Amino acid sequence: MRPLVIGANGQIGRQLISQLPLSGHHCTAMVRSNDQFQQLEERGIAAVRASLSDSVEHLTKIMQGHDSVIFTAGSGAKTGADQTLLIDLDGAVKAMEASTQAGIEHFVMVSAIGAHRRERWNEALKAYYVAKHYADKELIRSGLNYTIVRPGRLSNEPASGKVLVASDICQEGSIARADVAAVICTVLGDKRFYAHSFDLLAGRDNIQQALEAIL
Template identity: 50%
Template sequence: MKVAVVGANGQIGKHLIDLLHDSKDFTPRAIVRNEEQLRSFQNEGIQSSLVDLEGTVEEIANGLDGTDAVVFTAGSGGHTGSDKTLLVDLDGAVKTMEAAKQAGIDRFIMVSALQAHNRENWNLSLKPYYAAKHFADKELERSGLNYTIIRPGGLLNETGTGKVFAAENLSRGSIPREDVAKAIYSSLTEEHTVNRGFDLISGNDPIEEAIKRI
């Protein structure tokens, strides 16, 4: 399976690219936003495409063309304003869905945020981000794509434990980015995760088992 990772230069994206690149079952394509990132992945022997999420749907579709699945893990970042959150985390995500359909790709995994589907549980200090995630997820549910929405808790740079809790609704918690990448990897071929969304935090269940029980 050829998997396009949108936001491949981000921390979750890099972990996921490594997992896919080391696998015999997957071929990753790094979707990145600048030439330096493109060259870095190409020097590692990883297929790459230069894509601006603020560009057109057609331009994004060209970058995805020839792949079988899309993982959207891009974000505007914590140091940008609400305008970039709107343009990347919401509109960029929706344009990527439209681009996937245009490119004939039907598998789409979205990295969202814990409890983004429940407004009453949003992190109020990140309200614009949560609003963007909420409505991007809603659009994905309506898109007709074979989607999975993964809603991780607070993201940590610690080494992954390989153990999580995964369920449709979980209370507050955190999780290493490495474990989020492993959960995405496990979800790619688990058919029962299709057209499902779930929260994900650190826990006691091995990742593959937790994903199988969603």
């Protein structure tokens, strides 16, 4: 696949642009600043400069030549609820609209564990969960081939290659960002995982086994 990684300068995004080529995917990193763009070019990584504040028409042009989109952008913990809604919700929906117009084959969304169930939302992060909940619902309604990955608390631990995958995981837990990226690399372009949404934590099964168990 040739994915466009939206949010490529984020912590999961940086893992993805390192891992995707190793999985046979020829990715393009979407970043906002000239400095980020130049750093990626120096590393030999294809990149484009664009922002989720750009128009749907511009995002559609950026997506030309790609067959998939990975949305791992986020406003960040230090921004207010307004930016969370603009990036995590409206930015995601704009990316979906552009993907539809660009004929994207597969849209992978990085969401948050429990985002699909209001009773599980963290009160301190309610705006974030609202954004993720409705972005995910809009993706399901969009008509795009989608996969929604809902990871638990994220860590910078080394990849373990061992995960727990299920449509609902009610326990607390964490997962390394490197393992989230590895899961995305595995499902990308695999039609068996189209129209699938799942929670994701560190676990005991290797990634392929854990994913195949939900099919």
